[in-house]
Amino acid sequence: xxxxxxxxxxxxxxxxxxxxxxxxxxxxxxxxxxxxxxxxxxxxxxxxxxxxxxxxxxxxxxxxxxxxxxxxxxxxxxxxxxxxxxxxxxxxxxxxxxxxxxxxxxxxxxxxxxxx
Numbered sequence: 762x763x764x765x766x767x768x769x770x771x772x773x774x775x776x777x778x779x780x781x782x783x784x785x786x787x788x789x790x791x792x793x794x795x796x797x798x799x800x801x802x803x804x805x806x807x808x809x810x811x812x813x814x815x816x817x818x819x820x821x822x823x824x825x826x827x828x829x830x831x832x833x834x835x836x837x838x839x840x841x842x843x844x845x846x847x848x849x850x851x852x853x854x855x856x857x858x859x860x861x862x863x864x865x866x867x868x869x870x871x872x873x874x875x876x877x
Contacts, residue, residue, distance in 0.1 A: 776803035782865040786857035799869040828866045
């Protein structure tokens with residue numbers, strides 16, 4: 762196979778459009794539901810991983826920020842929004858929400874699945 766845009770498209774080498782996922786999380790006794798868009802792991806994830814390594818920032822926050830986006834694929838969080846550093850008064854994202862975001866990121870990217 763010659764490496765061309767067409768051959769890469771045929772092989773599924775591009776991440777495509779973000780995937781809509783429904784999430785539910787709790788804060789105390791209150792339950793919240795939302796639809797989020799998850800970008801498949803690709804270039805943005807690699808850049809985020811390298812940047813967090815170089816800046817010694819939180820790699821998980823970087824991965825969430827590069828994966829969770831709007832329907833058009835634009836990031837909606839910065840890593841600092843996730844860790845709470847963007848607004849110390851607001852604080853970090855809640856545990857339940859972070860766990861739900863990680864769950865759908867894993868689903869979209871096939872984490873834990875083995876090939877048969």
